[in-house]
Amino acid sequence: MDLHTVRSTPAPFDDYSPVLNFVIWVLTGYATIFISLRLWGKHHRSLRLWWDDYILIASWGALLLGCIFQTVDTALGFGRSQHAIPLENIEMTRLLSTIAGFFLILAAAWSKTSFGFTLLRLTSTDGMLKKLVWFAIWTTNICITGSCIIQWAHCWPLDRIWRQEVPGGKCLPLGLMNGYNMFVAAYSGTIDVMLALLPCKIFGPLMMKRKEKIGITIAMGMGVFAGIASFTKILAIHNVNRPNAGPEHVVVLMALGTAEGAITIVAVCMPVLRTLLMRESNHLLKSSLLNHVP
Template sequence: MAPPAEGSTSEPFEDYSPVLNFVIWVLTGYATIFISLRLWGKHHRGRRLWWDDYLLIASWVALFLGCIFQTVDTGLGFGRSQHSVPVENIEIARLLSTIAGFFLILAAAWSKTSFGLTLLRLTQTDGLLKKLVWFAIWTTNICITGSCIIQWAHCWPLDRVWRQEVPGGKCLPLDLMNGYNMFVAAYSGTIDVMLALLPCKIFWPLMMKRKEKIGITIAMGTGIFAGIASFMKILAIHNVNRPRAGPEHVVVLMALGTAEGAITIVAVCMPVLRTLLMQDSSHLLKSSLLNHIP
C-alpha cells in the first residue's frame, strides 16, 4: 500500500500520522486486553488451549506487528503530505506500508477463522449450519490469501512494488487489483455479519434461559462491527487509488484494516469472558448466601 502520489511543494502540509498512531494502538490495546482476559480465563478454569485459541494468538501477533510497522512508517513520513517526506524515505516508507498491510490482512483472516472455530466448538452444531460455517471459513481464507499474494506479487520484479521508479518490469492493471480488493472487502464483511448473526439461529431453539440467549447472542454479535469496518474499506480502497488521493485516505484505509482484525479478536473473546463472569458471579452469590446461613 503505497503513499499518495507526489504533489507540488505549494501544497499545504498535512500530517495525519499522530491520528493513525492513536487509533491503531487504542484498537490494538483493546484487543490485547480481551485476548489476555480470555487466556487468563482459560487458565483460571483449567481449560486447555484449542485451535481457535492458537489462531487467535497468531492473529493478535499479526495485528501487533502490523501496528509496529505502521508506527515505524509514520516516523519516515507515512501519513504526511508527499512533498513533506524526504526523498530518501519514500521507498522504505512504501515497503513498510506494504509489510504492515500484509500483517493486517493475516490478522483479519486468522481472527475470522478463529471466530468460526469458536462458534463450531461452543455450539457443537451439526448439519447445514456446520457446513455453512466451514464454507465461510474456507472461502474467506481463500479470498484473503489471494489478497496476500497480490499484495506482493502484483509487480515483477518484486522490488517494483515499493520502487516505482525501477525501469522495466510489469504490474497488474490497477483496476484489476482494486476490483479484487473491493470484492474481498465486501465478501469479508458479509462473512463477518453472517457469523455474528448465526448465534441467533443456533442458541434460540436451545433450552436456555432467555437472558442467557440474549447475552451470548449480543456477545458474539459484536462481530458485526468488524463487518462494518470491512464494508467501509470498499470506499477507502477506491479513495486511496484516485489520482489525487491525499494522506488522509491512506490513513483511513490502514485504520480500518487495523479495526477489522482488532474488533474480530474482541468478538471471539466475548463468549468465553461472559461464561467466566457468569460462573464467577454464581460462585460469589452462593458464597454470600452460605455466609448468612445460621
C-alpha cells in the same frame, strides 16, 4: 517579501500520522485487553486452550506486528503529504506500508477463522449449520490469501512495488487490483455479518434461559461492527486510488484494516469472558450467602 524568501519557505503539508498512531494503538490495546482476559480466565478455570484460542493468538500477533510496522512507517513520514516525506525515506515508507498491510490482512483472516472455529465448537450437530461455518472459513481464507498474493506479486521484479523507478518493471492493471480488493472487502464483511448472526440459530433451540441466549447472541454479534469496517474499506480503497488522493485516504484505509481485525478479536473473546464472569459472580454470590447463614 522577495523572491528568494518565497522559494525558501517550506510548503504547508498535512500530517495524519499522530491520528493514525492513536487509532491503531487504541484498537490494538482494546484487543489485547480482551484476549488477555480470555486467556487468563481459561487458565484461572483450568480450561485447556483449543484451536480457536491458538488461531486467535496468531491473529493478535499479526495485528500487533501490523501496528508496529505502521508506527515505524509514520516515523519515516508515512501519513504526511507526499512532498513532506524526505526523498531518502519514500521507498522505505512504501515497503513498510506494504508489510503492515500484509499483517493486517492476516489478522483479519485468522480472527474470522477463530470465530468460525468457536462456532464449530458450539455447534453439536453435523448438519447444514456446521457446513455453512466450514464454507465461511474456507472461502474467506481463500479470498484473503489471494489478496495477500496479489499484494506481493502484483509487480515484477518484486522491488518494483516500492521502487517505482525500476527500469523494465511491470505491474498488474490498477483496476484489476482495486476490483479484487473491493470484492474481498465486500465478501469479508458479508462473512462477518453472517458469523455474527449464526449464534441466533445455534442458541435458539438450546434449553437455556432466554436471558442467557440473548446475552451470548449479543456478545458474539459484535462481529457485525467488523463487517461494517470491512464494508467501509470498499470506499476507502476507491479513494486511495483516485488521482487526487491525499494522505488522509491512506490513513483511513490502514485504520479500517486495523479495526477489522481488532473488532473481530474482541467479538471472539466476548462470549468466553461473559461465561467466565457469570460463573465467577455466581460463585461469589453463593460464597457470600453461605458465609451469612446463621
